[in-house]
Amino acid sequence: MHFLEGRIVDTCVYEHEAWFQEAVAKKFLVYKAGIIDGQCQRCRNTNLSFFYTFHCAVCEDVCTYCRKCIRLGRVSSCTQLVTWNGPPYTRAIAHHYNFHGQLTAAQQHAAEQIIDSLEQKRGHLLHAVCGAGKTEILFQPIVAALKKGLRVCVATPRTDVVLELFPRFQQAFSQTSIQALYGGATVEPIFAQLIIATTHQLLRFEDAFDVMIVDEADAFPYTYDDMLQQAVHKAKTPDAPILFVTATPTKPLLKQMKKEQWGYSFLPRRYHGYALPVPTMRALRRAAKQIRSGKIPSKLKGWIEERLAQQQPFLLFVPTVELVKQLVPLLQQLDEQIDGVYAEDEARKEKVLALRAQQLKGLVTTTILERGITITNVQVAVICADDAIFDAGALIQISGRVGRHQAYPTGDIVLFYDAITLAMDEAIREIKRLNEVRV
Ligand SMILES: [Zn+2]
Ligand SMILES: [Zn+2]
Known part of the structure; x- marks a missing residue:
């Protein structure tokens, strides 16, 4: 109960x-x-x-x-x-911490800064580029809080991020009661001391968490939805600190950080030390129209055939669900082991796992997979990169899917476009700037 x-x-x-x-x-x-x-x-x-x-x-x-x-x-x-309104559940203070990886000096420093902020009940922003290893950075602050008997929530606007984080937390804290909450999840009616949830699910909570972590704080729909921002505040106890985590902080978030004097950790380098992949831009006229009329644009076809020949898994980002549905059958003529995903797709979880397990060779996707996803040696292309849905933050996140694994630290990220947009320019400029930051 x-x-x-x-x-x-x-x-x-x-x-x-x-x-x-x-x-x-x-x-x-x-x-x-x-x-x-x-x-x-x-x-x-x-x-x-x-x-x-x-x-x-x-x-x-x-x-x-x-x-x-x-x-x-x-x-x-x-x-x-x-x-x-009953007596509180006796929270565990013994927690098995099961992480054997080695943090880099920068990761360790950030972990300590966060622990310090949380102890002082102060807000904190962890600004870490894609592939900096931010989940590993969170382990120590979370275990420190759990051992004090505190209840911790990791919230994110994206279901796919919950699905990605949950098994990693289960592995790191093998004896802790952890729940993953998202639309359609099966939830056991037990008290969980650590909860990984979509921000929507926080509407079901009130005054519950002593530490609140908001991962991918800049992701849609959180930034555009007051209700979700309020839900985060409602779900935590009044003095519980919030830790925001993102690779691409928005200007309002940075402003709020300054105003409220949060702690700040900045990791401009990936954990393996290699630079962030810089997108290449390739003009591709009327891609959507060609696909709609049943034809794979030849430059795109060439790019995919190269991935298949080199046996590299790939993600193909498109702006709409409609394009996913139109493109997948065309690409399946090249290779049957290509599939597509979008938010309403019930098999999206299984398909991402299949790509990771190399049972699928490529996935066509909407922006649902722009963040949180790690697939070894994945190569990435964006079709209609000039569509308004691909803002600079999204393009940076998408580029950040590439080269995350130490054994494959580089890779291809191509933006196919009709006309270059400000967002494309801004994304490339920001990635280059981060690569030049001295540490
Ligand atoms: Zn309501
Ligand atoms: Zn009624």
Whole structure:
């Protein structure tokens, strides 16, 4: 029943479970209506335009529900939400730390700076280029917090990042109760001291975490969605510090850091010491139109045939789901072991694993795989790189997929374009600048 600690849940989801009934019998729960005084009690939305009034079959009356957090199930005025008011779960202070890799001096220094900030309950920004090994940097600060009996959350806007991080944390902290939360995840009803979650899932929490880590803080949709930013604050205890982690901090984030005097760690080098791959630009006229008419543009075809001949796995970024669907059958004529992924694809997890296991030779993808993904020796191309969806941050992240492994520290990153954009220029300039920073 301690599953409920720190959560805010809809009674009707769990009321038939024995552990829930036990919590009810022991009077460990506080009840409240889903919407009170024009505020959704789950996502705290007060914007009237997100409330919808309807004739409700549950309460057989006129009822209002919140559309803002509808993705997590409907909260309406007749919904009964509960929070935990029982004794706190006895948190483990013995945690097995199972990481045998060696941190570089820069990684170790950053880890110590972060531990220091968290101890002082001060915000911190870890600004580490793609491939700097930021997950390894987080291990020591997390284990230090866990050993104090604190509850820790690593939140990220991207499901794919949760899927990538979860097994690595399970390996590093093999005795710790860890949960991965994302849309569609199977969740065991237990208390977890370490939670890896999408920022959306944080809407289900309140006052829960003593340390909050926001990974890929600049990723869509977090930066554009007040609700998700609020969710991070709501899910943590009022004085819990936030550690932001990103390779491409936005200007508002840097500004906030200065204003609130956070700690700052900057790692401009990859852990293996090689430079970041600089994209090459290749003009490719009307790529989308050619693909739509059933033809693989010849420059792209040449690039893919080279990857197949050299037996290099590849990622092909395209701006839309439609293009993924149009391009995949064409490429499968070149090789059947090429597939595609996009956000709504139920097999996306399996397909990424298949690429990593070399059961697939290449994946066509939308920007969902722009960050968090590590595939040894992967080669990358972007089609329609001048599309507005590829901002400078996205292009830097995409380029950052290449050359991450010590044994394959370089690789190909090509931007196929119709017309050069400011974002392309900016991304290339920033990558070159980072490569020149002296450490
Ligand atoms: Zn809501
Ligand atoms: Zn109702």
